[in-house]
Amino acid sequence: MKISLNWLKEYLDGDISVQTAVEALERIGLMVEGREEKDGDIVLEVETYSNRPDTLGHLGMARELAVALGLRLKERNWPLSELAVRTADLADVQILDADLCPRYCGVVVKGIKVGPSPAWLQKRIESMGLNPINNVVDVSNYVLFSTSHPIHAFDLDKIAGARVIIRRAKKGERLLCLDGTDLSLAPDMLVIADEVKPIALAGVIGGQASAVTEETKDIFIESAYFNPVSVRLTRKAAGLQTDASYRFERGADISFPPQAALMAASLLTPFGGRSSREPADVFPLPPKKKEIILRHRRITELLGVQVDETFVQKTLTDLELGVEQQQPGVWRVKAPSWRVDLDREADLIEEVARFYGYEKVPSVVPSLQVVDPIPDKSREKLDRVRPLLFHYGFNEVINFSFSDADRERLLATGFEAIQIRNPISAKASLLRTNILGGLLETAAWNKNRGLDAIQIFETGNVYFRDERGCRERLTLGLLSTGMREEPHWRQKSREADFFHLKGVCEALLQQLRYEPFSFEKAEHPCFEPGSGLAMAYKEEKIGYLGLVVGRIREVFDLKQPVCAAEIDLELLFGKQPKPFTYEAVAKYPAIVRDVSLLVPRDVSYQDICKAIEKLPLPILEESRLIDLYSGESVPKDKISLSFRFVYRHLQRTLLAEEVDRAEQQVLVQLKRAFGAQLREGGKIDNRTGKN
């Protein structure tokens, strides 16, 4: 809200400097966000609040300043030049929809010579950043920016039948608005109509057909109170926002319409305007004045400071509230009609605090008793996931949750994306159904800036619509591309490949005790054919990983291989991990045997593991794949797998024969199940009995 210092002085008794005004306003929460010198005046840009429509005019600001600075408000008089005729004889006002228009005032001003405003008025209008139009329009605006009460002037001759009817619009009715909009009216919109047609959209904008022009002689001034919700819905539906609707939708002062109308009439007298007697004032729904009980005790309890009772009473009285002491420390308070924000005791306590000064409220660190923490399982688990990923060398990123149709089509996750009804742009019209899209974008961004090693992850929600409605699920996305490390004299830099990322997934699941987990070959629209795996825990699919397919990489201009994975953390965290148990450290040495086997190529490693696990061999502590070879010495349809088997007995030292027998069992089982053969010289007794 623009506030002119000179204009304020029309209301404030006493001279105040800009500095004083700014400091006082800011202390009571009216922040000055800008100031501008204009023609010997200073115009402040003051931030106002949606619950304080009274501060949307100079009078309201002056009231606040008067209390803050202990100044008095000037009484202003609005003398009239009255005609003998009553308003009712010149115009007939009728409210048909009192719920949307609880009060409507009107006065007729005859004999105006429409023309330019005098210099003082033009200056005022200009200080609000508007161009002066003519004396009638400028006077309307002057009243609005003075009192925050919007008024509207009609050309009386253009009101058919001299009837002013406040009613809902009828289906099919239209209004050509002052700004040129040709509006199709809906039946829930309130209009001002004459005998024939709508002439204004109530509280929002006037119509061109009834507008004041150079030829206008007689006008009808409207000063009303319109239902705030109705004005808001109407101006939204019409797509129009005016200074009037801005104030009406926040709540005008229902007591003020007659004063605003007469103020305008008075201001028009210098241009020959003579007003009708007895303004029309149709007021079907006078509101009940509410009484608020204010207890001094509550002020102390809420603010944590003893505010002097006389200060409380004086502040509220200065704010023009009706204050009556009911008993010591208890007041009955009536708020003035312009303070639509004051309804309850807490509202009054805020007023006391505002003028008392927040800076005078002490700072007290509360003494806090011990309370049980509110558990958040998902959060606790996430707090374990992230450090593990940092440890694996992955960098955390955060992308916007938005997506668009192109991206969703490209990544084709199979989820129905949630649409945003009022998106800021087409690029952000959907919510993402996957983390991968953002990760690819991030990878491309960094790649384009010369980074070779890109290992990134994001934990965040994906969103989709299913039969249960709109859903969001906490998901982990991982992406690895390029080198795993920069070149270095000690290490050959390794390329980030499929098994690197798979290792990350395995380590993560292991360290969170989601074991046993498994991987199955599974095609995925984002991955190269044959490169995808589905991850499962307790037979339920929890995620997938693979090599991002070329056509997707092309879109992001990523030429090198890209590995990616997604894990549904919401699903995973909802499952019980393997319970943690402590196991005694083995006291007896292990016997380690390495065995190389020739296995048909179509046998999967995971199946071999399962076959070994199935054997009733309690002394087989561990079996690990330590080498894989398929060279000249290996037949084309076979592959050589070297396993390291660790045997151990928990209560005693193992005998070589026991291990031989166990090993034989393993070999027989693998031969029977897969036709696996021992490679020649393919047995090594490591003798590294680690204890």
Added chain:
Amino acid sequence: MKNFESRVDELRKKFEGALAGVNDDRALEDLRNEFLSRKRGHLTLFFDDLKALTPEERPVAGKLVNELKIQVQEALTTRQGKLATRVVTPDKADLTLPGEKLPWGAPHPLMLFQEEIENIFLAMGFSIAEGPEIETDYYNFEALNFPPHHPARDSWDTLYLGDDLLLRTHTSPMQIRVMEKFKPPIRIIIPGKVYRREAIDPTHLPMFCQVEGLLVDEGVTLAHLKGTLEHFLKTLLGDKIEIRFRPSFFPFTEPSAEVDISCILCRGKDPACPICGGTGWKELLGAGMVDPQVLKNVNIDPERYSGWAFGLGIERTAMFRYQIADMRIFYENDLRFTRQFSLK
């Protein structure tokens, strides 16, 4: 045969030479593989070569190879035992060469900053609660004392997903969800993503991160809010900052306050200051005493209990702290930017 013997000798020398140079377990393991690997180990291949010899030569040669195998195995085992106790001084190595590069992943700066904030409150016995980003009008507005169709909603410009569904515009709905479920005393902070219908520019984003705090108990006052936030902000931003509380308006708090921090860049002296614009103050968070209507909405008696709440934007706070001019940089995820912060 002669040839075979000399080859065995050669291999023995080779092994002995190599063994002398072994000074760690890994090198030892490599050496073991080089000689004993079942596929390509030198000795394994020698055994293969025995087939080429005459039946007379074979046993002698076999013995030679076997002896070497035992020697190798024993030498390796002995060396393994010694390795553990040997003092390792890399001879001739230039010790000024750089050490190995250990890769490390870095957290996102917003998460780091969020954790810093969380930790201050965890130390005061607060719990952390996170809530849904897809919210209903009730939780995002109505329960927080925003009447339907009230212009107060305009300050929280909303992205709608349906008639009643929206992307939460603040973390405050979680206040309601927590108060519905738990009885006072309640002490929580709520971090999370929030959404506004804002065009992207250097200081506005349609998605950003917020942290909300809520305390409800008997006898909670505005003085406590001031005390707690001063402690919090000075812990986060340093003892030197000044803090200003000024009246404001939020539908869900009454009285409401806006909290400003003194500008650490220009101290109010530079009219062109990118942080404060010369006012000397930077608005950092909104706060207030929980509105009695909000307490009533969750069946908490406002006559018995009172509370305070605050909310702050993590990006804005981080920008203030590190003098970052453009908010968008947090979501570009340029690793040269994000990785720096793990060093702080």
